[in-house]
Every structure is written in structure tokens, then in C-alpha cells.
Amino acid sequence: MAQVMLAVGTKKGLFLGWSNDRDDWEWEGPHHAMAAVAAVAIDTRRSPERLLVGGRNEHWGPAVFTSDDRGASWSEDPGGSIAFPAGAGADVEQIWQLMPGPVSRPDEVWAGVEPSALFRSDDGGRTFALNQALWDHPHRPDWHPGAGGQCLHTVLPHPDDASRVMVAMSTGGVYVTEDAGESWSPSNKGVLAPFFPDPEPEYGQCVHKVVRDTEDPDLLMLQNHGGVFRSVDGGATWQSAEEGLPANFGFGITRTPGPEGAFFLFPLSADMSRFPVEGRAGVYRSVDGGRAWSDSSAGLPESGFHTIVLRDALTTDAADPAGVYLGTRSGEVWGSRDDGASWHQLVSHLPDVLCVRAAVLP
């Protein structure tokens, strides 16, 4: 098969893994040593593919770096890749998400940052501009930071309709635009916020991650701060989707591509007990759009596993059969090369894994 590349963002830099069979891996790094890499993307819409890294050095601040030679060299726009405009009254603290747009719009890249704001690039991720409408949203004073910071961590451009984009933030919840970012509306009907007196507010939910189905763009899966929800109407309404899960808390969620693909979750015990259930590394898989989940953890540790998988550390590749990958805060990366049927450890002893992305390279 073709070569697969894994990009692993950690608390102290980026590590790259390469494999021709997804069994034996060669690792190199760290790139951007000492920068917390919470966002990484492998943009395969262009040739050669572009690596995008959102890093934050504790001393020297955040930046987006790009590489068109698989990490041999890195570029950063001299004017600053990503920054609030003068007058916004804010500074970018951290880049939480880098999301290439659809294939049909090859220069479009989205970024979600802390404090919660959305940026768009029209030059392949070299420079970004603030979405002013979301920044000026009257709800913004009510968006408050969760434990990780006040972050916009999910950007889901619609694959077929450039006017439609969904974002999610912690806290704040899900917002959508249907006019290419000119206006934004909350889209949380049915998503609970158990930490409020009114557990079903219009907005303010602590949504941890949302993923879109690869075949039906109106089917979405949402890992909430307490609760897993699905939507079949593009996010207009959400329904509980927890059948078969041992717990409904967690961060990471992903979807293997194609009509035979599946959704994957990594549940944690509870808000007040952020550990895998009963110390077991449990991955759960749904092949019916979230109606039911089943255990898909063969090969993962059965006990003594007390680390967690963060919101962007559960991902897939586009090989056939699909690969699924998870990174842990204890510096391990595990992979499945059979759509989650079995798992093996790919690397260990890295710094805390913050995000993982995978791509099949030409």
C-alpha cells in the first residue's frame, strides 16, 4: 500500500511517523521543540501535500507553520500567520484547530483559536483573517472557558455548500452560518448543559467535539461534556446517542471514511472522574450512525490504563481498510489498520499527545 504519514502534536513539539504497511513505523522529531502543538493538519488537496502546525511556545507565543517538504523545512509568514486585527482587543493565545476546506476549494483552510474565534485562510494556511461576525456575536460575553481554556476547537465546512460552516466551542456550544460567515446562529437544540440551572439553554453548552459523516453531510456526531448526541438534520436538532456506551463523557470522536466506515469514541467515566471506565482502554464503534455502539478495543490494554485521549487525538486515515489512531496524555500512540477491529501500539514515551492526524500519501 501507499505510505501513511502520522502527525502527532504533543505538549513539546510535533512528531512524524511513516509506514508503508501501518505495522512498522519510523519516527522523527520533535519539530518545533517545546511548542505545544494542539492543532495539526495534513492537507492532501495539494501536491506535494502541506503540513500545517499550530504551535504555542510558552515563552514565544503561538504561530502557524507550514511545510511542503514533509517537515524538512518550515515557513511562517513574516507578517504573522494568525493574529487578531488591531482594535479587536484580544491576542491569540493558542491555535486549537486547523481544518482544510473541501477538495473543491483547495486554498481554503480554517483555524479555531483561543479565545474563541474563527479564522479563515485563502492562501492554503499561510495567512488567516478573523471572521468578524462570529467575533462580534452578541452571545460572546456569555462564552466562558472550560478547563482547557475558552476555545473554538471544531470547524466543519460543508463539503458541497461553501455558504454553510459549523463551529463548536467550549463553552458556547455549536454555531452555524448559512451565509458564508456573514451571520451565525446557535445550533444546540437537544444538547444538554447539566452545569446550568436550565440544562437545555439555547447556547452555552460545553461541546467537546463534533464530527461530520463522510457520506451524509447532514449526519453529525457530538461528544458533549456529558452526553453523546447525533443529528440527522445538519445540526438543527440533536438526539441522545448513547446505546451501548459504558459512559457518556469524553473528548475524542472520529469517523472512518466511506460508506462502510464507522464512528469511534473513547468514553471516560465522568466529568468528576476523567479516567477510562474501570481502567480499561475502551474504544467504541458505531456502524449505524450512532444508533448503537459496540466495543472495538481488541489489543488495547484491558486494565491499569489511567490516561485519556484528548479531543483531537482520535483520528483516521483514508486507506482501505481504514486506519484508526489514538494518542494519549501519557505519550503513547495506538493504531488499528482494520477499521478498529484490532489495535497495536505504534510509539510510546512521547510527551503528552494533544492531537493526531493521519494521511495516505501518493
Place this chain on the structure above:
Amino acid sequence: MSVRVTLELPSVLADVAGGRRSLAVELHGTDPTVGDLLDLVAGVHPHLERRLRTESGQLRRHVNVYADGADVRGAGGTATVLGQDAVVMILPSVAGG
């Protein structure tokens, strides 16, 4: 009127300052400040500027600036006035894990 000052950088910032750890800078005007120095250097080394100050112009939290040995945060901040032959030293604070 002008004063000549030296900006000294930690080695990890040399790659965004043309490979140099020490920059000799001539500042013009009356009572030039640390902020004037950083503004001037920003025009030549924009990546260095991004490392030292946020987009709203604030010194980054864990960047310490010493003017002739004194932490400017305990003095006038970036409004600290620089005299002839002043040495401005950038040092990363103790941070991280």
C-alpha cells in the same frame, strides 16, 4: 539626537534575528524607549517581533526585558527610557514543565 544601544537575545531567538544574538541599533529622537527599540527591530525582523510581543503590542508574559540590568517591568515597562550605550537584554523567564 540619537543614541546607540545594543539588543542582546537568547540563542533560541537567533534564527529569527538573522542568525545574530546581538543587534546594534541607533535610535533617533528625544528620550527613546524600550518600545521604540522593539518597534524599530520589528521592521527588520518581523518574526522576532512576534516572539517578543503579542499582536496588541504587549510584551509576552514569559518574556523578560532588562535595560542595563534592570527588569523593565519593575520600572517603566516598554516606556523605559534608554540612554547612550544602553544594553537591552531579552531573557526567557522560568516557565513550563
